[in-house]
Amino acid sequence: MEKDPEKFSSHGRDVSESIIESDSIRDTHSSSRWPLAKQLLNMGVEYRGIHPVPLDERVDTQFNKIFFIWLSGNLNILSFSAGSLGPVAFGLGLRDSCLVILFFNLLCSIPPAYLSTWGAKLGMRQMCLSRFTFGYYGVMIPSVLALMGGCGFCILNCILGGQALASVSDGNLSWSVGIVIIALISLFVSFCGLRVLGWYERVAWFPVLIVFLVATGVGGKHFSNPPPEFPATAPAVLSFAATIAGFTITWATFSADYTAYFHPSVSSWRIFTYSYLGLNLPTIAIQCLGAAAAISAPSVPDWNAGYADGNVGGLVAAMLHPVGGFGKFLTVLLSLSVTANNAPTIYSLCLGFQTFIPPLVVVPRYVFSVLATAIVIPLSIVGQHKFYSTLSNFLGLIGYWAGAYVTALMIEHLYFHRGDFASYDLKAWNVPARLPLGLAALGAGILSFGLVIPCMDQVWFVGPIAKTTGDLGFEMAMTVTALLYIPLRTLEKNWRGI
DSSP, X not given: OOOOOSSOOHHHHHHHHHHHHHHHHHHHHHHHTSHHHHHHHHTTOOOOOSSOOOGGGOOBOOTTXXXXXXXXXXXXXXXXXXXXXXHHHHOOOHHHHHHHHHHHHHHHTHHHHHXXXXXXXXXXXHHHHTHHHHOTTTTHHHHHHHHHHHHHHHHHHHHHHHHHHHHTTTTSSOHHHHHHHHHHHHHHHHHHOHHHHHHHHHHHHHHHHHHHHHHHHHHGGGOOOXXXXXXXXXXXXXXXXXXXXXXXXXXXXXXXXGTTXXXXXXXXXXXXXXXXXXXXXXXXXXXXXXXXXXHHGGGSHHHHHHTGGGOHHHHHHHHTGGGTHHHHHHHHHHHHTTHHHHHHHHHHHHHHHHHHSGGGGGSOTTHHHHHHHHHHHHHHHHTTTOHHHHHHHXXXXXXXXXXXXXXXXXXXXXXXXXTOGGGSOGGGTTOGGGSOOOHHHHHHHHHHHHHHGGGOEETTEEOTTHHHHOOOHHHHHHHHHHHHHHHHHHHHHHHHOO
């Protein structure tokens, strides 16, 4: 995969210790000025934002923690709803939907699994380490895009969780109240920091697995595979594939955030394997279940009634009706499953604010948890009745830029750094003059949209190429960025020397 030294060179180790230890001291002094901040710090609430983690704090050896973060983050009703888009939005049959789900998840989970290994080796968060490709100022663009994408996922999660809670309340709880409940639970977990987040994700997957097993057990007899109204077409398959790609690959914009405290001696292959399995096992299984349920719903009156107006929570609640009151309890558990996706996303949003606006690095990380939640709640309430159109458009769009982002990042590391983490000047993480300008990365990504746009297939725009082929925007973003980045970055290095 890359050079994977058991330890950094002595120079890299000394540099990282000196710069990062001084940051830790500054963090502590800053917190002591505010009594509440100091109290929260004493209670174990994580203060650190994008400051790199010093070596003496990178002692976490529970490496399988990253498996559970990805497992719980994807074993939820959002994955279920994404799978249902195959038949509902693109008219695909069960076989074609499941094949797209399988192959595109296996492909698109490679970047986030690979970038998870970087946090342990560099002790840095995802957007902060992206400065070594996009530059100190250039990284503001992927940072704000990641903020928008993360907020979008949180909004979708809150809508789904609110739907599911409302579906078991017999009209006593509105979707809006359900949204607020989901958002506040997610806020608490993300506010506390990575330690609480890691514990929560380690246990959150189990009750959700029980819910889906019961739903499949009692509803499996109703599963059917009627032929689709129209045979599968290449445009439909590729457009659904772009949606699945957008669902999975965008985790790459947060990947290293959750491994920065790992001991750097861990094998990259070990972290990659944990991450790859944690991403694929729940996502593929639950998305396929969502496709099967959506296809079968029209033939089951109770399911069809629950599924009215795209109410995915109502569909799952209807699947659980045969077990009575226990089914309502399981639906409540399922509604809470989205918090396991929201909590790490909000945690990463906190870090994204600091790379987007660097002076905010002095603000405690947890403050941005409150800010992100304050943004997500009203937007979720406003968009709650437009879930399916929002989901399909959102996932398709974010996949384009994420494809360009991960391509530039990986080429920079594998080609220009020769896969050697010791070649990074860690002391330069917040020194603009010692980082790349980022013009090559931004230029390659922006220029790729010259082909992405004609290949886009969205509700509001269908490019001339996409009319024939379907949505190839994601593939074009990665391909064109790869072709342009090496010559542009070579020119940048020759011109500036960095």
